Amino acid sequence: MALSYQQAKLVKDTVPALRDHGEQITTTFYKNMLRDHPELNNYFNSVNQKNGRQPRALTSVILNFASNINNITELIPKFERMCNKHCSLGIRPEHYEIVGKYLLMAFGEVLGPAMTPAVFAAWERAYWILAKMLIGREAQLYKDFEKWTSWRKFKIDRVVPEAEDVHSFYLVPQDGKKLPKYFPGQYVSLRIHSPEGYMQARQYSLSEAWREDYYRISVKRDEGARYANSVSKSYFHPGLVSNMLIDHMAAGSTVELSHPSGDFFLDVNNASNMPLVLISAGVGVTPMVAIANTVVKTQPSRPISWIHGSRRTVPFEQHIAMLRRTHPNFRTNIFKTDLANNDVVGVTYNYDFRMNLAQVSSDDLYLGNSGTEYYICGPEQFMMEMSDYLKSQGVGAARVRFELFSTGDLAFKHT
Ligand SMILES: Cc1cc2nc3c(=O)[nH]c(=O)nc-3n(C[C@H](O)[C@H](O)[C@H](O)COP(=O)(O)OP(=O)(O)OC[C@H]3O[C@@H](n4cnc5c(N)ncnc54)[C@H](O)[C@@H]3O)c2cc1C
Ligand code: HEM
Incomplete structure (x- = not known):
């Protein structure tokens, strides 16, 4: 059931206080929930609990949702990463009951007397609107998993x-x-x-x-x-x-x-023939190998430009070199910072410094083609730098995708 005008206002009015005490809420929430439901430790990454990344990610979505309570449809695309992660970990509708209970309790602890029965009822309803949206999307994803919905x-x-x-x-x-x-x-x-x-x-x-x-x-x-x-x-x-x-x-x-999942992918069912630029650093190379190997097999004429940065050794170095040799539409630019004696410029690397897209020719970045698609994966700071450069060259958000090897939102936005 939707929130009444009055309830939406009550929820919004409490957002600043909850935002100010985000850390306290999430610590209380997880501490109490995992104390009473220790079996949930099997789902949560214990390190993301200790470093606060996961609690922050959850609170940030809830507060963002509450702040945009009148425009929630705009938030739906942002839920994709989270729903995929949930399904990949086997999160079920019944878990939402538990999370809702402990989250609202934590809000109550933080807000104290300000959490009147009317505010509580409004938040409870808001939580369930959000939870039902997530449960609905997750049900669709699980349906696509067919029989493989558990470990x-x-x-x-x-x-x-x-x-x-x-x-x-x-x-x-x-x-x-x-x-x-x-x-x-x-x-x-x-x-x-x-x-x-x-x-x-x-x-x-x-x-x-x-x-x-x-x-x-x-x-x-x-x-x-x-x-x-x-x-x-x-x-x-x-x-x-x-x-x-x-x-x-x-x-x-x-x-x-668990069944393969995730919202960072090349849609091979609706593949275009536009150039693909793959930009990776370190182990961020992994999804790019899958993308490159798929495209050279299924769309051999599609241009691919792979730009990679590593400190010393490039994972899949021989394989990438083979793709370059055997596919005329496959280009590479390799950045390495700590060269070894057997490194040869033009063979094992092109630049002996940290990745800097400004050094890559605009032809290899396919900047002149307004349909070029960019896939980026690496440390967050690295992705932010790549994003800044692409933005400066007029590449809009619709054409750039990022994969973060961690939990929660990116610390930047590619707009
Ligand atoms: C979508 C996605 C795709 C990914 N793909 C890949 C991939 O293809 N290849 C790959 O190698 N990785 C990938 N990762 C990362 C991977 O999931 C793991 O995060 C990574 O392997 C580290 O896990 P771990 O258990 O070894 O480290 P963890 O034990 O989770 O520790 C992570 C870091 O936290 C630090 N830490 C641990 N405990 C504490 C503490 N108490 N206090 C402070 N710091 C602490 C550790 O020193 C370590 O640096 C991916 C992640 C995501 C989200
Ligand atoms: C409205 C309710 C919920 C919201 C808003 C929410 C939000 C989030 C967000 C933002 C992430 C991070 C996704 C990413 O970027 O990788 C996440 C991950 C996760 N969520 Fe939820 N979640 C909700 C419900 C639940 C429930 C019911 C459970 C099950 C008990 C759950 C368990 C997890 C786990 C295990 C992860 C991965 C954590 C990690 O890898 O550190 N969530 N959730």
Whole structure:
């Protein structure tokens, strides 16, 4: 049921107070919810809880929703990333009951006496309007997943090193059945048992064009945070899942995957023949390999320009070089900062500095073509710099897509 005019006003009036206390709300919300429902630890990434990224992401959507309560249809496209993530993690309608209860309780704790019964009732209704929109979209996505809507066991068939600390895992379903199609650029969630006793899931982009017999992901070791002023190169908080996979999950081990998901993809069902510019840094190369491999197979004449930046080694370096040699419409520009003795300009790299799109010829960026599509993946600061440059060249939001290897909103907008 829609909010009355009076209820919409009550919700909006409380937004500034809730915004001011965002951190407190989310801390209270998750602390209480996970205390009473410890089974939900199997769904949440414990690191994003500790660093506050996930609580912030949730509150930001709710407050944004409340602030735009009279124009919610405009927000719908922004829910796509979140709904895909939810489905990839197996979030169900019944979970919304629990989240709603603890979220409203947290609002009450923060607002104190200002949370009158009328304000509570208005917020409850607002929450359920939002929740129903998400549940509805998630039901559609689950329908597309057909029978695979929960975790499916896969055997690691092979592990192949791709570059310094990036390893590809070839994953074969244990049930021996054919694997469903996905759009290149999408990811799977992979979950393992954590030493803390819960399951922990992480997302990994599929790094190969679709095949029915195996999926491939390519994982970079997350060394952790470097001690400040450390000369010993020692790290703390090494990444849980990436290190576990690389160090302990050899061929023959079993992992669990969810159905491919994600809103960062090339729509192969409605493919145009416009030039594609793929811009990646570090392990952000993974969805690009899937996109490039799909396009060279299905649209061999479609122009692709791949611009990549790495510190030392480029994952899939040989493969990218092979694509360049064998496909006349495939161009590359490689930036490397720490050159090795065997690096050769024009062969293994083009520029020995951090990626700077202004150095790339406008032909390779296809700036002269108003239909060019841009796909960008890498650290957030990197994507912001790429976005700024493309904006300065008049490339509008509709033609640029970003993939963030983390949770929550991008810290910038490409408008
Ligand atoms: C859509 C998507 C696609 C992705 N695709 C890929 C891909 O193709 N390849 C790939 O390698 N990765 C990919 N990722 C990233 C991946 O999901 C994981 O985030 C990554 O592997 C790190 O996970 P982890 O468990 O190893 O590290 P985590 O344990 O999650 O730790 C992450 C970071 O937090 C720090 N940390 C941990 N605990 C604490 C603490 N208590 N206090 C402070 N800091 C802490 C760690 O030092 C580490 O740097 C993708 C992510 C998304 C969202
Ligand atoms: C109206 C209700 C909800 C809102 C507004 C919301 C919002 C969000 C947002 C913004 C993200 C981050 C998506 C991304 O950018 O990657 C997210 C992720 C997530 N949500 Fe929700 N969510 C809601 C309900 C739920 C429910 C009911 C559950 C289940 C208990 C849930 C569990 C999760 C999990 C596990 C993640 C991934 C967290 C991570 O990787 O750190 N959410 N949600």
